[in-house]
Amino acid sequence: xxxxxxxxxxxxxxxxxxxxxxxxxDTSDPSYGLFWYKQPSSGEMIFLIYQGSYDQQNxxxxxxxxxxxxxxxxxxxxxxxxxxxxxxxxxxxxxxxSNFGNEKLTFGTGTRLTIIP
Amino acid sequence: xxxxxxxxxxxxxxxxxxxxxxxxxxxxxxHVYWYRQLPEEGLKFMVYLQKENIIDESGMPxxxxxxxxxxxxxxxxxxxxxxxxxxxxxxxxxxxxxxxNTEAFFGQGTRLTVV
Numbered sequence: 001x002x003x004x005x006x007x008x009x010x011x012x013x014x015x016x017x018x019x020x021x022x023x024x025x026d027t028s029d030p031s032y033g034l035f036w037y038k039q040p041s042s043g044e045m046i047f048l049i050y051q052g053s054y055d056q057q058n059x060x061x062x063x064x065x066x067x068x069x070x071x072x073x074x075x076x077x078x079x080x081x082x083x084x085x086x087x088x089x090x091x092x093x094x095x096x097x098s099n100f101g102n103e104k105l106t107f108g109t110g111t112r113l114t115i116i117p
Numbered sequence: 118x119x120x121x122x123x124x125x126x127x128x129x130x131x132x133x134x135x136x137x138x139x140x141x142x143x144x145x146x147x148h149v150y151w152y153r154q155l156p157e158e159g160l161k162f163m164v165y166l167q168k169e170n171i172i173d174e175s176g177m178p179x180x181x182x183x184x185x186x187x188x189x190x191x192x193x194x195x196x197x198x199x200x201x202x203x204x205x206x207x208x209x210x211x212x213x214x215x216x217x218n219t220e221a222f223f224g225q226g227t228r229l230t231v232v
Contacts (some may be wrong), residue, residue: 107159
């Protein structure tokens with residue numbers, strides 16, 4: 001079974017500072033993908049960044065980067081130069097396995113990020 | 118290029134009624150996933166469908182819930198005889214293909230309230 005753990009229910013960060021959102025995962029599959037999604041107060045799920053288990057380099061997308069430490073089974077999201085619009089819930093998710101049909105995403109419980117002006 | 122369209126956005130049903138949630142995937146996408154989000158929780162997988170086939174329904178409650186994705190038309194998540202505990206946000210996602218790194222695009226969700 002796959003499991004995603006996000007241990008920070010809420011975080012407050014000063015505008016323009018960098019922020020790291022923690023995510024650890026557990027899986028016995030050798031192949032898996034890790035995703036981060038943002039859910040603003042309007043409710044939609046916005047894809048931010050993806051990291052594959054065999055990727056040699058950490059993924060980056062604009063101000064978002066993923067600090068992937070495979071041995072520790074962690075996939076922390078780093079947001080540089082935070083903005084007020086970054087205030088939202090952030091979910092870490094995993095898709096994995098070599099089994100046919102194992103396409104579902106397993107989500108963590110999320111971290112509510114609030115950016116302070 | 119429209120994204121994943123879900124309707125209705127908000128749905129209110131009395132206990133015992135039926136709820137039908139619709140999801141039109143992105144153009145060209147033949148893989149659809151349904152997730153449920155209870156208040157202040159993460160999304161929980163319910164079912165994965167391809168056109169006319171249910172691939173994985175391991176997250177679906179055994180009773181009252183069903184899903185379909187016909188050859189023509191949207192995917193439908195149907196909840197019969199709704200109860201208060203069914204109140205949640207239901208999200209649909211679609212993808213063009215299978216694969217670990219295939220991005221799933223989410224709709225805006227349907228918020229079901231059972232009164």
